[in-house]
Every structure is written in C-alpha cells, then in structure tokens.
Amino acid sequence: MSDPGAPFVAYVNARRGALLRSATLITGDPHTAQDLLQDALIKLAARWERVGEGSPDAYVRRIMFHDNVSRWRRTGREVPVGEVAESARPLGGTEPIDPARAVTGLDVRRALAELTDKQRAVLVLRYYDDLSETQIAQTLEVSNGTVKSQAHAALKRLRELLPEAAEALVGSEETP
Template sequence: MTEIRGDEEAFRRWAGERQLALLRTALLLTGDHHRAEDLVQDALTKVALRWRRLADGNPDAYARQIIVRDNISGWRKRRRELVVAEPADRGTPDPASGVDRRLLLDAALAALTPRQRAVVVLRFYDDLSERDVAELLGVAVGTVKSQTHLALKRLREAAPELADLLREEI
C-alpha cells in the first residue's frame, strides 16, 4: 500500500510538472481546447497505468506519443462528420494584431494534415530532433524531412499575410 501511495505521489508530481506543456502541445495539434484536454487526460491515464515501468524512463515521450497518435486516429473518425459553415466575412486580418495573428496561425495549421501538423509542432514547438520526431511517429527520418518541407510550404501558402509580416520583421 505504501508503495502504491509512493507511486501515486511520484506520478502526480510528474503530471503536475508536465501537464501544462502537454496541454499546449495538444492544443497546437488540435486547435481545440476541449479536445486537447481530452487527449492529455487520456495520455496521463495511460502513463498512470504504466507508471512503474515508465517512471525511470521517459514518461514525457510516451505521453507525447499517445497524444499525437490518438489525435491522428481521432481526426480520421471526425473528418467525414465535420461540416464547417462558411465563416462570416470579418475583413482582412491584420497580422500586427495579436488576435488576428492567432487566427491566421490557427487557419494555417488547420490546412495541414494531422501528421504534417504533428511534425511542425514537435519540431518547432517541442524542439525535438528529426530523429526523435521520426521515432515518435514511427516513420523514417527522411519522411520527417519531406513532411516538414511540405508542411512549411503549405503554411506559407495558407497564411501569406503572416509570412509577409515575418519577412518584414527579419
């Protein structure tokens, strides 16, 4: 019983330290706060189930892998059901505004496939190496490279206002 309590405390300590970072990753992957919370909740539960095996290893990587893979699987199930109405015309977004910049980024990320989005988030937000991303996604390093290239190209196409602004800021 003492051992279980010790496990629980250690898990809670780890989860307390890492859950915000995992939630932010999940939000960037999904663009939906509720969906992101669900993904993190499920991932933490799966880490908790294996805590004794993971505690001395890399629970962060395991949790991140669950979030990414569950998100891709979930997206497939939702894709055919999701019907998005045409948004009302809100005028041209202004990239200098923080709110518009966020909307532009959300729209650009939404133009990516789930795997391209995962590559972008893992490489540029979580700062993982190409090799680590390849391992997490279960693909070859060359695929990560090609997907990164494609994703960045599509991001620029989807949000030219954002790309232009950034060029000016350089």
C-alpha cells in the same frame, strides 16, 4: 512507505500545461486537446513503471498523436476554427512584418487545420516542443527523412496560407 503515484502526480502537474498546448495545436481545439491529453495521461499512469523513468513526454506525445488520428477516423475531420473567419483581423500597414502582432491566433489555427495530421504533428513537435528529428521520428514512428520532408512541406504550406508571416516561416533546416 512512499506513495508510488507521487512521481506521476508531480510529473503531470509540471508538464500538463505544456503538453496541453501541444495538444491544442495538434487538434486545433482546446477541449478536444484536454480529452486527448487526459486519455494519454491515463495510459501513461497505467504504464508508469515502464515509462516514468524513461521519457514520459515522448510517450504521451506518441499516444496523443495516434489517438488523435484514431479520433479523426471515428468522428471525421473537424475544423472548428473555420467558422469564425470574420473575426480574423486583417494584416495591415506597411510596417515590417511581425508575425506576433500582425497574424492572429485564429489565423494560425486555421492555417494549422489545413495541414495533414502528420505535418501538423511534425511542426508542433519540431518547432513548438523543440524535439530533434530523431525524437520526432521515434514519436511518430516514421523515418528521419519523413520528418524532414513533412516539416518542409508543412512550412511551405504555412507560407502559402500565411503569406504575411512567410518570412518567419523558414526553418533552420531550410536555411541555406
């Protein structure tokens, strides 16, 4: 008799890293992200028969998004990256802007922390997890229009917060 948990274990082992990175970007803190993802995966296990053959990624992301909002409601907004501003490297030189070199990870995390929960989630789901607008709308339970407007607002805000990377922060939807 096959182990009913084997597909779940295989899924977790295959997808945990990617989901953890998404969670980290959404929460701004890897430890919180670990907890968030872990809780979501436990909930996934509880409903594996129903979700496993469908889209477990979407389910986990939805749980993480809602649980993150709930966590924030319980604990208050925390911006753990804001306390280490000194360590941010200045953007330098007159060379062409290359975000991958010129902007630090800390800069990015600080900027993401300035976004709303939904803006951050839309940004991560759209550009990091490469989900379609419809998939994001289903995950966040909003309309496609909201996804579009939130993505636009998020990128606009990031351009303000990371002017050095403004040239890179133009989404395909915003391209004329």
